[in-house]
Amino acid sequence: MAETTATTTATDHPAPTPTHTPAPTVIVDEVDIVYRVHGAGSPSGRGSATAALTRILKRGKAREESGVRKVHAVKKVSFTARKGEAIGLIGTNGSGKSTLLKAIAGLLPVENGRIFTDGQPSLLGVNAALMNDLTGERNVRLGGLAMGMSPQQVQERYQEIVDFSGINEKGDFITLPMRTYSSGMAARLRFSIGSAKDHDVLLIDEALATGDRSFQKRSEARIRELRKRAGTVFLVSHNNKSIRDTCERVLWLEHGELRMDGPTADVLKEYERFTGGKK
Secondary structure, three states, X not given: OOOOOOOOOOOOOOOOOOXXXXXXXXXXXXXXXXXXXXXXXXXXXXXHXXXXXXXXXXXXXXXXXXXXXXXXXXXXXEEEEEXXXXXXXXXXXXXXXXXXXXXXXXXXOOOEEEEEEOOOEEEOXXXXXXXXXXXXXXXXXXXXXXXXXXXXXXXXXXXXXXXXXXXXXXXXHHHOXXXXXXXXHHHHHHHHHHOOOOOOEEEEEOHHHXXXXXXXXXXXXXHHHHHHHOOEEEEEOOOHHHHHHHOOEEEEXXXXXXXXXXXXXXXXXXXXXXXXOOO
């Protein structure tokens, strides 16, 4: 008996359409972050001078451990961020949001766990450090260079940075020392400098809370541009509307623990239920 074989064509069983998963940019794996507060003394604050003298006189490990209070700011947090994502970080005050951003930026050590990043994370306001005794113009140029821009790139984007910040709308403030700026003006200029360059990972801590609604809308649009051109954006904010308008994913930290990670609408719904209303 002749052997027969069954054949099928591609049209009989179409192959599944491959889906492209963006590459990871940040991996946070079981991370603990612990602050050590030296010289904290007793909770009542009594005997602080005696405690300080005791620490000086003691020797060895006992001396090092005396009067040291440990604050467990982030507890066993794990998540993966991917290219093109804008991720909001929410939580009540003291929940560990800013601490986590600083660790991702490499500014704080982790107690346990590991953090992997693809490319250089940039924490807004650190790479573009501003100096109070220098003019806004000088800070724009130095801030751009500090972020790795070439002198030519800084020159090409200078006017755009100044216009975006809006600090010259009521006068020629860009030629004045930074110490004459209000906190809002300084924050707007810092955001303008920091967002002038494409970043692998951009970490923004409350930058959108400054300025009027017009500047906030410009900032939100700039973040969307950065997502398209670069890697990943993290945004810490207590303004839920900014999170809704900017991010499609949210991490909710509470007491240092990752309470929820998911789509913005779902996480904010639970968070607002937890806090008793929208913000």
